[in-house]
Amino acid sequence: MSTHIFHTPEVQDFLRLASGLDQEGGNPRTKAITHRILSDLFKTIEELDITPDEYWAGIAYLNQLGARSEAGLLSPGLGLDRYFDMRMDAEDAALGVAGGTPRTIEGPLYVAGAPVEQGFARLDDGSDANGHTLIMHGTVHGADGKPLPGATVEVWHANTKGFYSHFDPTGEQKPFNMRRTIVTDAQGRYRFQSIVPVGYGCPPDGPTQALLNQLGRHGNRPAHIHFFVSAEGHRKLTTQINIDGDPLVYDDFAYATREGLVPALVERSDEESIQRNGLSGPFAEIAFDMTLSALVNGVDNQIVERARLAA
Incomplete structure (x- = not known):
């Protein structure tokens, strides 16, 4: 016309x-x-x-x-979530805010109200027969580089079928399976035992994948673990790590992969490591420290308010 x-x-x-x-x-x-x-x-x-x-x-x-x-x-699949992160990065640069663990997208599968544990938590309930034990640990640091006792580390991830509790179409998972809030210990440390997650894809018969098909794109994510990290006097960190070795680590349909967020996954089979962690067999280990950024003029200028499931 x-x-x-x-x-x-x-x-x-x-x-x-x-x-x-x-x-x-x-x-x-x-x-x-x-x-x-x-x-x-x-x-x-x-x-x-x-x-x-x-x-x-x-x-x-x-x-x-x-x-x-x-x-x-669909929102992360079209890059909108990543674009907001890019804008927040640019705002930090303009304000001279530097350092800290990179932020990345939250995703749509967080659930508020996970059980709170001190220092250490067991995330999985042992019901996933295909689960490979994971021990993940690290220290949360403040903007001054010092460890942060009493910081809260909220963590959630999928099972070996790529499903999250509260969103699992099979109904197999109990509430808050593979979801916990861990309060760091006196040395600012967190640690948890779970299983190595796998990635997931958009429902193949759903409208998100239908649009991605029109764009000639896949709808798959690499295996990953989500985190919210909060502490007094600091901005809330929203981030996630990808599981090293996943073939889609740098081909995430949701564009969540960032440098610094793919820590090494080390397989441990020696008896000393197994016994030290109170386990009965080989396991995978991830060490990942996180650093928060200070409030800007006393305010968390990048806190995100959005509708979230609570249970």
């Missing part, structure tokens, strides 16, 4: 009307965001000559996305 009407006064006035900019009620921020999104969408329809058929196929897709509760999965 060669006709272009986006920049006409009629369309621009209509955009203001549809966004409520000419109305006294409502929320000014919502109006401004809606006006920008509608304007960009109108312009996209015109410039790419989007047909009504294509538009209504898009509406049907959004309905499917909501019905399957996959918006939180």
Whole structure:
């Protein structure tokens, strides 16, 4: 279609009307965001000559996305979560905030209310027959480089089928399996026993994978472990580590891999290591220290408030 009407006064006035900019009620921020999104969408329809058929196929897709509760999965898959991290990195650079463990995306599968343990926690309940024992440990440091006693380390990860408790379609996992909050000890140390997770893929019959197929992209993630780390006087760290050796470590559909977040996974089979950890056989070990950044003018300027499951 060669006709272009986006920049006409009629369309621009209509955009203001549809966004409520000419109305006294409502929320000014919502109006401004809606006006920008509608304007960009109108312009996209015109410039790419989007047909009504294509538009209504898009509406049907959004309905499917909501019905399957996959918006939180599509968001990282399209790089939006990573883009927010890039913006926060840029804000840190502008403020002169440097150092600390790299942040990366939270993902959609956190659950608030995990049991709290002091210093050490057993994450898995032993029910995963294919599980390979993992011992992970490290020290949480403050912005001054000193260990942080009493810091909270929230950790969660998938089982060997790639499923998370509370989101497991098989119903096999009990609540809070492979989820704990660990309070660091007097030396700022945390330690946990669990199993080595595996990666997962988007549901193959879901709308997220359907769109990725259209983009010629896969929908798989490498094995990884999520963390929230908090301590008084510091900004909350949202991060995750990828399991070294996973073939998708640097090909994550959610773009969460960052340098410094792929610690070595070391297999231990010697009797001394097995006995020292109170185990009965070989295990994998990951050592990973984390460093928090200080509040900015007394405020956590990058805290993220979002809807999260609580149990």
